[in-house]
Amino acid sequence: MDFELKALTAAQxxxxxxxxxxxxxxxEGVPASDSALAGLATDAVQRGDLEAGVGKTLACYRPAGVKATHVVLVRAGNGSAAALRKAVAAGMTLLRQPSLRKLGLVLSWLPESAQGAAARAAVPAVAEQSYVFTTTKPTAKPRPLKQVTVGVTRVAAVRADFDVGRAQFVGMETAKEWANRPANHATPSMLADAARKLGRKPGLQVEVLGPKEVAALGMGAFLAVAQGSAEPLRFIVLRYNGGARGAAPVVLVGKGITFDTGGISLKPAAEMDEMKFDMGGAASVLGTFAALAEARPALNVVGLIPTCENMPDGRAVKPGDVVTSMSGQTIEILNTDAEGRLILCDALTYAARFQPRALIDIATLTGACVIALGAVRSGLFSARDDLAAALQQAGEQALDPCWRMPLDDEYGDGLKSHFADMGNVAGRAAGAVTAAKFLQKFVAEQPWAHLDIAGTAWKSGAAKGATGRPVPLLLQFLLDESARIAASPAAPQKPARRRSAKA
Structure with missing residues (x-):
């Protein structure tokens, strides 16, 4: 879908x-104008045909004096980003005609001060309402909408926000595409191929490691999860080089379980098909890198995706087995369905070699987080107040909110094991917190945060499908980090030290 930004008066x-x-x-009302659209809207408001309230709509067919066949007037409230997203969603539900190929989105009646944020929110909102998954469904009909003209008062004042909105749309569509794919169309090898293709974009580099390389690194926890599957694991390393050479990067780690049966601790059959979404963290990292290629912020970013299947064959890891992680710490696997943290812990250890300015893992990690926060907010865990605050602020601005959860030391007591340095689960109580405490054991003093997106990465029921979250949050955080770097006093940067394979 093509988006263009254009100065557009009511008459135009x-x-x-x-x-x-x-x-x-x-x-605040329709701006004074002798245009047909302004007259139509003013009359509709005065007669009460266009009711007050964000998202209230009025559809018109071939109104006099207007070239477009269809016109939908929609109430936008105070013009805030949240109101705009709701308004666009309401308006787009009335525009599903098969003839709709070119759409004009008129934001120029909003206050000029609100048009930037409105454009940033409106572009992905239009795209979301037009999204149709077609990869494995030949009978699905793609929406005909191909071109969207976003009309504002002054293009120069809105351009930067518009470009962010467009980058967010590209990133979310990438994340949704890969998360929505059935597991046989999104194997670890296919995910690696998608990363390689993404790596052709300017500023991006991709490296893919296979089982031999991962074994040489000593990633025993990652290998243990993968050993029950016929599909070989992949460890994907993406780099976006937008900052100073050698400057410390932000490192994003995405859980990439392309299908999760639970392993020997087999899941119930009901809704197990949705475990194709268990690579939502990996999909969000791919999506964020697609967005970075569009937005081109001035910072360095590394993406790490450990990806494999969790299957229950004769070679699968068993409850009670003890494995040695890349960090050297041993883990008693008490539940093979707590596998995401096992692949993440080795990736977090690997991340230390980049000496990150921030380290963030993203994972559909626990059903407990769904119970705690539902589908509204992602769970946020961090021992660093500054990092947690920056992520929360980014989520609020991007309309992709998260909520900080506790990390008290006492929560880690349940991870103690008689036979290893730790167990991989700590019982039913506070399951999202104890999972985060497990991951915290592998990050030492690094500025680390964990996003549990089990409740926000996809929807069930009639609207089943990936949401593309938390790409908006991550993109906004990275843009904010770029701004913080630009605003900080210049300091000499040391090249990131490369460690040995066993580091």
């Missing part, structure tokens, strides 16, 4: 060559 909107116009009407 009257004659815009589009199949439909979606016109955002603010609470």
């Amino acid at each position: 909107a009257d004659s815009l060559a589009a199949d439909a116009l979606l016109v955002l009407v603010p609470d």
Whole structure:
């Protein structure tokens, strides 16, 4: 889908060559104009046909004086990003005509001060309402919408926000595509191929390690999860080089379990198909790198994706087995369905070689987080107040919120084991917290945060499918980090030290 930004007065909107116009009407009223659109909206408001309230709509067919065939007026409240997203979603539900190929999205009636944030929110909102998964469904009909003209008062004032919105749309679509794919169409090898293809974009580099390389690194926890599957594991390393040479990167680690049966601790059959979404963290890292290639912020970012299947064949790891992680710490596997933390712990140890300015792992890790926070907010865990605050702020701004959860030392007591340095589970109580405490054992003093996206990465039921979260949160955090780097006093940067394979 093509998005273009254009200066558009009410009179110019009257004659815009589009199949439909979606016109955002603010609470403060329709701006004074002798245009047909302004007259239509003013009359609709005065007569009460366009009711007050964010998302209230009025659809018109071939209104006099307007070139577009369809016009939808929609209430946009105060023009905030949250109101805009709701308004666009409501308006787009009325624009599903098969003839809709060109859409005009009129934001120029909003206050000028609100148009930047409105454009940033509106672009991914339009894309989300137009998204259709077709990869394994030949009968699915892609939405015909191909071009969207976003009309504002002054292009220069909105351009930066518009570009962020467009990058977010690209990233979310990438994440949704790979998370939605059935497991036989998104194997670890296929995920690695997708990363290689992404690596062709300017500023990106990709390296893929296989079982031999992972074994040489001593990633015993990762290998243990993968050994029950016929599909070979892959360890994907992505680099975005937008900052100073040698400057410490932000490192993103995405859980990539392309299908999770639970292993020997087999899951119930009901809704097990949704375990194809257990690579939502990996999908979000791929999506974030696709967005970085569009937004091009001035910082360095590394993405690490440990990816494999968790299967229950004769070679599968068993409850009670003890494995040695890359860090040298031993783990008693008490539950093979707590596998995500096992592949993540080795990736977190590997991340230390980059001496990151921030280390963030993203994982569909625990059902306990779904119980705690539902599908509204992702769970956020960090011992660093500054990092936690930055992630929360980014989530609020990007309309992709998270909520900070506790990490008290006492929560880690349940991980004690008689036969290893730790167990991989700590019982039912506070399961999301104890999972985070497990991961914390592998990050030492690094500035680390963990995002549990088990409740936010996908939807079940009639709307089943990936959401593309938390790509918006991650992209906003990285843009904010780039701004913080630019605002900080210049300091000499030492090249990141390469450690030996056993580091």
